[in-house]
Amino acid sequence: MKKYLTKKWSVISIAIFCSILWGSAFPVLKVSYEELQMVPEDTIAKVVFAGMRFLLAGLILLVGLFFVNRKSLFVSRKQIPVLILFGFTQTALQYYFFYNGLANTTGMKGAILASSGTFFTVMLAHYFYINDKMNWQKTIGLIAGFAGIIVANWGQDFQMSFQFTGEGYMILAALTGAIGTIMAKEMAVGIHPFALTGWQLTIGALVMLIVGLPQLQEDAMTFTPLGWGLFVYSALLSAAAFGLWYSLLKYNKAGEISIYKFATPVSGAILSALFIPGEQLTLFVVAALALIAVGFVAINYKPK
Numbered sequence: 001m002k003k004y005l006t007k008k009w010s011v012i013s014i015a016i017f018c019s020i021l022w023g024s025a026f027p028v029l030k031v032s033y034e035e036l037q038m039v040p041e042d043t044i045a046k047v048v049f050a051g052m053r054f055l056l057a058g059l060i061l062l063v064g065l066f067f068v069n070r071k072s073l074f075v076s077r078k079q080i081p082v083l084i085l086f087g088f089t090q091t092a093l094q095y096y097f098f099y100n101g102l103a104n105t106t107g108m109k110g111a112i113l114a115s116s117g118t119f120f121t122v123m124l125a126h127y128f129y130i131n132d133k134m135n136w137q138k139t140i141g142l143i144a145g146f147a148g149i150i151v152a153n154w155g156q157d158f159q160m161s162f163q164f165t166g167e168g169y170m171i172l173a174a175l176t177g178a179i180g181t182i183m184a185k186e187m188a189v190g191i192h193p194f195a196l197t198g199w200q201l202t203i204g205a206l207v208m209l210i211v212g213l214p215q216l217q218e219d220a221m222t223f224t225p226l227g228w229g230l231f232v233y234s235a236l237l238s239a240a241a242f243g244l245w246y247s248l249l250k251y252n253k254a255g256e257i258s259i260y261k262f263a264t265p266v267s268g269a270i271l272s273a274l275f276i277p278g279e280q281l282t283l284f285v286v287a288a289l290a291l292i293a294v295g296f297v298a299i300n301y302k303p304k
Contacts, residue, residue: 015260021241023267045220046099051208057238058201072192090180091204101169111268112152117174145295152288193246
């Protein structure tokens with residue numbers, strides 16, 4: 001496995017593939033909300049829907065690993081608290097903010113705001129890794145990246161358009177995801193990447209379902225054939241993207257592969273414009289994507 005996860009061409013291909021999968025989640029979820037007739041204010045329905053998705057994704061990985069590499073499923077007693085904490089943070093908490101935030105903003109804005117997770121990771125890495133400190137390139141990258149996020153929130157009337165339960169939740173989801181990335185690198189030592197992903201998705205999903213199901217209203221979600229198809233696709237993309245990404249994290253520096261996450265906001269914005277009615281690429285969105293791309297490049301720039 002290490003052989004294929006350390007070759008440059010393979011790392012680039014897998015990282016971009018994961019990023020495009022994550023980018024496709026934005027229009028898929030926005031269309032799912034409409035198809036399942038979920039109202040934006042119903043936070044419990046979003047929690048249950050997310051719990052269902054990640055439970056299926058986690059079980060797909062765990063069952064697959066059971067047939068391919070059964071020994072990797074087992075963890076020690078010391079690793080169980082790590083998996084519980086990781087599942088709560090990386091799945092339950094992050095996607096509570098993500099699902100409810102995305103319901104109150106556009107798919108394109110959501111994709112752009114989610115990219116702030118990479119910039120938060122860079123800032124957190126400064127305090128956790130001796131060989132990953134801040135420098136002038138990273139400072140420029142952070143300024144450009146967060147400037148892109150500000151531009152993305154600029155309305156057509158040249159005024160800030162910001163809602164805490166929308167754009168604010170998306171930024172909180174990105175921050176929680178950044179914390180989870182550091183946790184995965186620091187705490188999950190000795191756990192197979194696919195086992196780590198499968199267990200944390202399953203544990204986090206169970207937390208969401210335990211909290212949400214007792215409060216769920218009967219008519220909160222109406223599943224259709226298209227709704228079921230989108231649900232299954234979202235679970236599969238989570239299983240594939242998280243499993244592959246944590247595999248890359250195990251053998252590569254977080255900063256070195258983070259540049260390829262630029263594909264997430266780009267693909268998310270383009271796919272949202274294509275598939276979500278009423279959304280289209282504007283000058284603000286294009287400018288925001290350009291600034292974020294500059295941020296990614298600057299952070300990962302290495303002088304000769």
